[in-house]
Amino acid sequence: MNAEIVQFAGQVSPYLTAALGAYGAGVLTRAENAAVDATANVGHRILQAVWRRRDEQGRADLEAAVLDAAEEPEDEDATAALRQQIKRAIRGDAELLRELTEMLPAACNAGVIVTASGDRSIAAGGNIGFAVTGDMRTPQE
Template sequence: MMDSETAAIATAVVPYVAATVGAYGAAVVDRLQDAAADASVGMGGRLLRRLLRRHESAPAVRAAAVDLAEDPADEDRLAALRLQIRKALASDPNLAADVAQMLEQAGVRVTASGERSIAAQTISGVAVTGNGAQVTR
């Protein structure tokens, strides 16, 4: 089950991974295989590398990252990556704990509590909770 805490962690991870994918393009996955990549790919690379170590979800996360590399500004591709990360975290509590710890060590603290709560480091669009909400642009 994907609870609000898992969603919040995934939301916090995506900007780091997206920045790394944007910087290195489709080759980012190959670059992560290099043991010396830590310094050059930064936090996003370390997070993506940890996510890719979960064999069950690695193909979907990898595909979403490579797809995002084709057009890093595409919100749909970004959402697809966030969804795959969220699914991976929801499927593996140990992975979620590891990623949350990595974020905390980097100074990112994410807390979502209560029904319909939203927790995010950055919200770059409309965030709505509640019944009957309408957004007009």
């Protein structure tokens, strides 16, 4: 499976969970609610975009996965089944993947953003091993 699709499914999972928490099983048919937080609304838009692009069987499968995940929010298998439906939808549809990726907040699309502030501060976007700050310090492994 394309690594980009797997990565996208992992990125979108919190948005789907938030949408299900805010909208419940009606997430596919309800209008967006301005009172709902931004994370849930992103998930709502993603699910509706996938819904619109699916055929009748695909919609039935997505609806079943949404219903299961909404009824059992703590069930990791139900959440995984919903992610699987998203992956199936985008697997052969590069345009849908592009559309859904654009819905994610910029921080999610831009990679890691790291900021260091203050004297001798260090910022790292991943595991750098060890870091030493200070005057004339010698790293000791």
